[in-house]
Amino acid sequence: MSDAGRFDPALVAAGTAALDAMKADSPGLVLAVLISDDGFEVVRTPRMGEQDGRFASMASSVQALSEAVIHELQIGKGDAVIIQAASGVVIQQRVPGRSVVLSALFRTDESLGRCLVGVRNCTAALDAAISALPSGSSITL
Amino acid sequence: MAEHVILVVGPMGAGKTTAISALSDIDTIRTEAVNTERDVVDKATTTVALDYGEIELSPNEKIRLYGVPGQKRFDFMWSILKQRAVGMIVLVKNDAEDPVGDLVAFFDEFREIHERGGVVVGITHSDLAPRPTTYEYQQIVAERYPSALAPVFTVDPRSRDQLVVMLSVLAANVDSRAMFLAR
Amino acid sequence: MFASGASEVRERPDTVGWRSVATAIHSMRQLPMPMLLTVVSSDCEPLWVDFSTGRYYWERPLTAMPEQPGGVTVYSQPIEAGNPPYPWVAWRAMDPLLWQIGRYAFGTDRATWMRPGDRYALQRWPNLTEIPHSTEEIRMIATLANGYLTAQELGLLTGADEPTAQRVLNMLSLMGAVKPAGGPLAPPAVVAKVQAEPQQAAAASTSNFGFFSRLRDKMGGR
Structure with missing residues (x-):
């Protein structure tokens, strides 16, 4: 279920552009979803796929739990969450200082380093794009 | 180490996070996120994974309190958390659009916990909406679940004393049931 | 209703203090029509109990309830269904009142309507x-x-x-x-x-x- 209608169209447009750019740069990318902190999907690439919003909700929970662990262990600022499985790697990263998170699934033939670089570049691009939006401050933590 | 896992469940805005903070011995672990559903419940943040608190009964015995997210879209967390629970506190917001529907939905979803342990229902915001009354809720539960005799209390989730009463009743029910089932 | 234990009723007539109020309340709960109970005592403000909505009104807080009120008289009257009486007063849920009356009415004796050995x-x-x-x-x-x-x-x-x-x-x-x-x-x-x-x-x-x-x-x- 895309929840794009609940978000500022300018944010959706910025997210679409950033995710499409990541897709173009990362052949191993299977799915990338930009989610709000509370588990709603802002935009995804490719546009087809899971439609019930479950992945967005799970990604939100995973992000919150990982940040709770970081806080509990007092190990500094969070960077990325990596879930490595036999047939895929999920990498999540918060857009710095924003209440939106990028969650991306890669095939295992893509190196972990390349995946991380792709996600970092995308969140940096999203941060810049959101900063330029008139509504950008409302997406700040 | 003996542990008793107790869930605090209920819809968004019922006071679950507040209740766990009021009861816990430790600083609670929270997973709150900016709430983008202000049209549904007008609060700044919402729990997206769990809240966690502890009550240490002795060096070898703990109550683990888990608060679950209130929204159905996080029901995978409900499935994870309910596996080890011996009891649950259901909080229902009396000034919600359909508080009875909320109670029934959570009762249905977590029915297995009632069947293996205890359940206590807390009605919050009853100062803002006096009805349904605790008596009316108990009638609904009795009609829908004839084998369930769920205590229904009004509660301010900020009040540790009232929450201790609820938790005590839950523990007494768990003990009493075990006593009657013992061979 | 008071079939067994009738001799006890004669020894301790239910016309004293909270005992008479409790007995009236218990009887009234069995009635199908909505009723209002008014309790007047020589040393307390009037107490109203509305059985149709399960509420009561008393100016006095329950913490100040006397264990043995003096000169109690109980009045009952039918009321109109769906039209609760005295809507301008701050009615409260009845449970705490009944709990307290039940505590004082019979002490540790059996309530008059209960029979020995009943489960x-x-x-x-x-x-x-x-x-x-x-x-x-x-x-x-x-x-x-x-x-x-x-x-x-x-x-x-x-x-x-x-x-x-x-x-x-x-x-x-x-x-x-x-x-x-x-x-x-x-x-x-x-x-x-x-x-x-x-x-x-x-x-x-x-x-x-x-x-x-x-x-x-x-x-x-x-």
Whole structure:
């Protein structure tokens, strides 16, 4: 279920552009979803796929739990969450200082380093794009 | 180490996070996120994974309190958390659009916990909406679940004393049931 | 209604203090039509009890309720369904009032409408966050939630003495929170088990409520 209608169209447009750019740069990318902190999907690439919003909700929970662990262990600022499985790697990263998170699934033939670089570049691009939006401050933590 | 896992469940805005903070011995672990559903419940943040608190009964015995997210879209967390629970506190917001529907939905979803342990229902915001009354809720539960005799209390989730009463009743029910089932 | 124990009624007529109020309340609960009860006492403000909505109004807080009010007179009148009386006063839920009247009305004697040896089980929990209660009372109510018991058996399973258990049954009965067994019923197996080892009964009542007791020790509560 895309929840794009609940978000500022300018944010959706910025997210679409950033995710499409990541897709173009990362052949191993299977799915990338930009989610709000509370588990709603802002935009995804490719546009087809899971439609019930479950992945967005799970990604939100995973992000919150990982940040709770970081806080509990007092190990500094969070960077990325990596879930490595036999047939895929999920990498999540918060857009710095924003209440939106990028969650991306890669095939295992893509190196972990390349995946991380792709996600970092995308969140940096999203941060810049959101900063330029008139509504950008409302997406700040 | 003996542990008793107790869930605090209920819809968004019922006071679950507040209740766990009021009861816990430790600083609670929270997973709150900016709430983008202000049209549904007008609060700044919402729990997206769990809240966690502890009550240490002795060096070898703990109550683990888990608060679950209130929204159905996080029901995978409900499935994870309910596996080890011996009891649950259901909080229902009396000034919600359909508080009875909320109670029934959570009762249905977590029915297995009632069947293996205890359940206590807390009605919050009853100062803002006096009805349904605790008596009316108990009638609904009795009609829908004839084998369930769920205590229904009004509660301010900020009040540790009232929450201790609820938790005590839950523990007494768990003990009493075990006593009657013992061979 | 007062079939057995009629001689006791003659010895202690139900026309004194809270006993007369409790008896009137119990009778009135059986009536199908909505009723308003008014209690006038020489040393208290008038008390109204609206059975149609389960509420009462009294200027006096329940914490200031006298154990033995003087010169009590009880009036009852039918009221119109769906049209609660005196809408301008701040009505309150009836449970705390009935709990308190039940405590004072009969002391540790059996309520006049209850018969010796009858078994009772809980049919709804009183709203304990609104009612002053003891740890022992929670234990007894939780026990009644799981089986039909006499006052003697309730005391046996919870470590309370029989008169104390009887008083709790009186209070719950006045509130309509317990129901009598429909006919002769064997005691639950756990009663026989505890009765078989009477010297261990007290210890059993404590160990049966271990989780609860440790929680109350930790969190407080009488």
